[in-house]
Amino acid sequence: MTRYVYDFTDGNKDLKDLLGGKGANLAEMTLMGLPVPPGFTVTTEACRAYLRTGTMPAGLLTEVQHHLRLMQNRMGKTFGDAADPLLLSVRSGAKFSMPGMMETILDIGLNDASVVGLGRQSADQRFAWDSYRRLIQMFGKTVFDVPGEAFEEELTAARSIAGVATDPELGTTQLQDLVHAYKKVFHQHTGRDFPQAPHEQLFLAIAAVFRSWNAERAILYRRQERIPQDLGTAVNVMAMVFGNRGENSGTGVAFTRDPATGRHGVYGDYLRNAQGEDVVAGIRNAVPLAQLAAIDPASHRQLLSIMQRLEQRYRDLCDIEFTIENGRLWMLQTRVGKRTPAAAFVIAAQLVDEGRITLHEALQRVTGEQLAQLMFPSFDTTAAPPPLTTGVPASPGASVGAIVFDSAAAVAATEPVILVRRETNPDDLPGMIAAQGILTSRGGKTSHAAVVARGMGKTCVCGTEELRIDGDAVTVAGRTLHAGDIISIDGTTGNVYPGSVAVRPSAVVRYFEGELAAHGDPLLSAVERLMAHADHQARLDVHANADTAVDATRARRFGATGVGLCRTEHMFLGDRRRLVERLILAEDATARSEALQTLLPLQRADFEELFAAMDGLPVTVRLIDPPLHEFLPPLEELTARVAHAEALGVDPGHDRTLLTAVRRMHEQNPMLGLRGVRLGLVIPGLFAMQVRAIAQAAAARIAAGGDPQPEIMVPLVGAVQELETVRAEAESVLASVPGAPPIRLGTMIEVPRAALTAGQIAGVAEFFSFGTNDLTQMAWGFSRDDVEGAFFGRYLELGIFSVSPFESIDRDGVGELVRTAVRRGRAIRPDLTIGVCGEHGGDPASVRFFHDAGLDYVSCSPFRVPIARLEAGRAASAAAGSDSR
């Protein structure tokens, strides 16, 4: 028969699937001989069985009773004993942490008889009756869905009758009355009396915790966090211990190292004569843990020794919760502790130095996200005033600017501004683009402002509920700010500061830029060491998306070993727009050819610079991609200008010519229009001009003693026949340029059909580069520009996305196309080079995916190159680590 209950003495930390995280760690501590209150864990399997059938699985209750007897023996107390009752806590504990999502019931075992015994035994009647009323309240709400307000009303009435303002001021008699009132509420809502039988309380509580797995908010949370819905939760039943039994008692939390900086030494807080919830509620002031040495030296020594053993066992920073009951230390919880990004790097390196973990493991202890956070500039908080308020940190960064209250003002501003809005909507987009940062009073991480700002990489603090925005003023904490006043917002912490706070550039970035040495600085040394190991391990190369020599040079300093995407259309902007205009308006082949001839030397010069900057490294040049009408003024603008002129009887002149051209070229859906390879096949000479410029630039570099390694990439290919046609033209152009080196020709894989027919395409392409932005747009059928603000927030709320598929690759859909293309492409051409040059190339989770999918390189913006390098190393080392330990 399946076993559903594990005593804490039966499990260990590796049984998280079965016992949940909390249960597994309690078992581990018990196994280590640490002073954990006795208890047992009801397994996730029992939960799943219960949720499937709606009844407790056969044998479960018998098992629970058996384990309860063991507890009683160990504690020398009896559950439900009227004189000195054993009380129990019943806590949920799933495999993955779901903070605040599920239920806890304390003080199980109290009833009309044992409350008296507890009062007597603890010599604290008030404590006993307060515990009892809390049990009825918690139990009523959790087990029988009694509305919380019903209890709250009685509590309010009790305070009012007693003439006090807070609950702690209620005396024993008043609490006894309150217990009476609560029992009436309980009866009214459930049609039965509050159960006096301790076993009934326990069984009902376990079942209620099981059911809480399927509470609506829990389901939603799991959808958002992509936690499987069918895991179920374990239930931990533990003997209650009390830190509020006098000055010899207390409760605390601690970390085995400093979670903020990673420095050595124990950190924590201790609160005398208090229970755990008092610490959390911040009712009284805690003291630094070191003071425990004076208060209770024996417990302090024991605690330090336990913490050392926990670190050894977990080989990582641990955090713990403990209680001292009458001088006796009890460990209530431990787990691998959270830490800041800087601490993560420093601790990982320390643990290697201490011989606790290998470099492989150290690499697994840090993430690209953490490195990314270390690369944002931050406020110099030592010089900052206290924050005005704190909102939801929705998009990281540190931005300073003058307040503006609407989009138009942001667009019109000449100085940096912060756009302050109740909430944003698509009308605010121009203002969001123009502003340094966005601050809203409503909405969370999935609000329009948050989603769009993250997409833009713009600082955003949202849901700052203390802000009162009223026309041209905003009030916060009694202070009123007006348009034009300077504020500073921190998208990493959510802090909002008055005035201009000094921005500190990231030390890590300065290190990558070569401006700071790592030696002597614990963080930079740790980064240096882990990056070196990552580079050594990585199987993925990291290239950069760079269109200019300046960008390429920076990327090289950041460790890029090639340019994976040079967008040639960026070479058509600025002054050169008028040349493109000539190309578009060309009425015959001669005019078109002349326009192309004028562009040729300009492109050639751009390429020469770029090849020089990346001398010796591959540079993948993408032929022009966007629709040509993007180089003309927008249709709406021209329409209004011409209509205005005509209404006034003025000749619109060149505007009319342009309007005609723009109308002719207008597309309902430019994203799905005449662009990419289609342009090259429809506009004679366009691709040939670009290929010639690349070949001539390479020839010139070789003549100058350089080592250019250009590659030509064709965008938006959907059918092998397109690529065949372009290849034939390109080869004949390349053959005609004296001194040009051999140049590889490949294609973007950014149209689903290209991925599906990758076998055919690989017959003609020497390399693939996934354009995951377009691939995402087409696989999902939405364009980033159009929908990010329109419904992504709603989708994140509904759990349809856990993260925007433009931020992190959608493994099931887009990922399936990537895997298919890799498999089919390599089947035909085993030495096919495969990379990715979409924005996902710099996203940590996506880099891992690309490693797993077998790509050769990722290419990302220069700034994200170190992040990709770290993740590439982590991905490779995740496998290697298990071999080499």
Next chain:
Amino acid sequence: MTRYVYDFTDGNKDLKDLLGGKGANLAEMTLMGLPVPPGFTVTTEACRAYLRTGTMPAGLLTEVQHHLRLMQNRMGKTFGDAADPLLLSVRSGAKFSMPGMMETILDIGLNDASVVGLGRQSADQRFAWDSYRRLIQMFGKTVFDVPGEAFEEELTAARSIAGVATDPELGTTQLQDLVHAYKKVFHQHTGRDFPQAPHEQLFLAIAAVFRSWNAERAILYRRQERIPQDLGTAVNVMAMVFGNRGENSGTGVAFTRDPATGRHGVYGDYLRNAQGEDVVAGIRNAVPLAQLAAIDPASHRQLLSIMQRLEQRYRDLCDIEFTIENGRLWMLQTRVGKRTPAAAFVIAAQLVDEGRITLHEALQRVTGEQLAQLMFPSFDTTAAPPPLTTGVPASPGASVGAIVFDSAAAVAATEPVILVRRETNPDDLPGMIAAQGILTSRGGKTSHAAVVARGMGKTCVCGTEELRIDGDAVTVAGRTLHAGDIISIDGTTGNVYPGSVAVRPSAVVRYFEGELAAHGDPLLSAVERLMAHADHQARLDVHANADTAVDATRARRFGATGVGLCRTEHMFLGDRRRLVERLILAEDATARSEALQTLLPLQRADFEELFAAMDGLPVTVRLIDPPLHEFLPPLEELTARVAHAEALGVDPGHDRTLLTAVRRMHEQNPMLGLRGVRLGLVIPGLFAMQVRAIAQAAAARIAAGGDPQPEIMVPLVGAVQELETVRAEAESVLASVPGAPPIRLGTMIEVPRAALTAGQIAGVAEFFSFGTNDLTQMAWGFSRDDVEGAFFGRYLELGIFSVSPFESIDRDGVGELVRTAVRRGRAIRPDLTIGVCGEHGGDPASVRFFHDAGLDYVSCSPFRVPIARLEAGRAASAAAGSDSR
């Protein structure tokens, strides 16, 4: 060793892969003992070997010489004999017919000596010398790439010296001079003399035919026709026979039944004292074949008997080419003959009656395309004047209208018009939409006009080169027509008629409509019989796309067994637009809810009518799909209106409100924007209102004794979570409507991601319906509206498409998504119903694909229901046929 040469006595009609179509049929006739001139076929395998290596495969020439000796024995003549030479024709013959694409060389074996012998032997010196000069010309061009103009110049000079206008007027001496001149041309361009050795001529000719497989035009043709490039061609070497040896000789072509109507009896033409090319060139008038009975009764009898045997052997209409040389009949070619659509049906039914073929086979002899052609209206040609001219039949149909010369005039016209243009471009789209038909003077089947017209299902004749369009007049055949003059154009034949020609509705359509009985009419009886068998065989059901009761009723008459797609947005047009406007402009939940409440009864009434029309059959209702701003005036129009008003200082009033709304909702790429299921998730109550209307309508029908079978279909789902959310809402609405029947809920599969994650989606969907239009748009990354005119013509020319992927499903790309979705969906839910409701559902080739992919039904426009039924039957019977014969 591989055998490369097959004597005509060695092969048979089933060896087309190896011997090509022509060679296999010649072998079959030889096998039947018919009088085929002796000869042999060099295999496609030899061609492939030659093209791979550039040299003749080992042993080939020895084999050829061996077979040549056999021929000489049979003919009693010797190749290269100076007195009575055996002459040879060398013709290409691939597996698939490639008319005009590849090479033929006649009269191989003539040289300076044998030309004299031939002249003497035939008693026709002129004939001999003319043959010789033709050989040099053909051989020079084909084998040595001598430019054709070089020979043409000499021919022109010869005519000029002789003072004659045409080649036949050149006499023997002049032809002898011409041979001399041709030989000089040959030497100049090749640096060698014209080869006198007959064997050398033969081997070089065979190699040249091999090489012609890879001629540029042949490659392009195969790309366009999707014929594999690696098949190679066979080469047929046959003894020359001559129909121009006097009045006892002649040549002819014949059909074993009337290829126009299918009527019994032999049809053909005979031309005395002529060679085959004379018939083709139409130099002299042929006589009906029946007259051969008087001219040469023996040959006529023999021919009739042969034709009967061929029909028996091929069990189908055959066409033949024959030559009579001095009273001796020679069969030069046969094949299963081409026929009109009407003849195809009639003949197939006849052959069943005659016991020649089974009904299964008969079904394979007709196609949906043919049925489609029979369903177009046509001109009553008995009442029509002679056509003014004939162009390329680019998009079928028969249209009558007044000439207009530009798009604006077409749009402004109140009477039916024909848009007449040199060629069209995207600016002409509004005019093309407004016109009945399009007539152009330039461009072929892949021109802008042709591609767009086919996409619209609009009549189009293009490339009518005799038209001279000049401002407001068009001249043709000496006649000038002006704007406003009526013309009639036939997109099926390419004919252009002056004035209004009576349009005859299709008899087949009238039969389907129940207006004509089949009995007594050979065509309608054949259609009735084959359709009945198709329905009996079909595994695919055929549903119709119908939004109204009128459409649904028609679809039912045409044989639809359900509505596969009811587009609810069509219920929001017309007067109801203002209700949608209210919904869009609603500023709060109350206003929105009121707007929805007003729409509810209107939708309910629509559904009731529809369910009544389809009583007892499934009706799949798609929830609203298009972006809501489609119901507002276009942005450009509003912009101009507001700018105009403002320039004049007038208040634009409501226009400004609308403009603000349209701007807010404006999308760069509406196809990739807020539509489909996204609307339902973002606009509270919208889907619920529609679901309620469906449920209430169904309940009302049941109350009235009806049998409604509605299904609810959610559009544009990309992720299972979207569908889960909609399903939860729909189920709660359905549960709240008293008397509503159980209603199945499923999804469109029209986003690539839905196909890729079909396994997940099938967990929540009871049916799938492929939206292949969107699936095509997203798989290829182009929208039909934007690109069909912009580059499809160019793509068809380049062979990137052989047909627009919007007309016929792209099997490699979109098809792969369909197969994937079917496989993954059924793996999770084996009884998943799967259909298609994109326009491909009515395309014959696509129906076959959907059958093969294992779908349950196709849904198409009512008009195409019979076509889909026929193809569904053919698809099923193709497999069944091979079992049951």
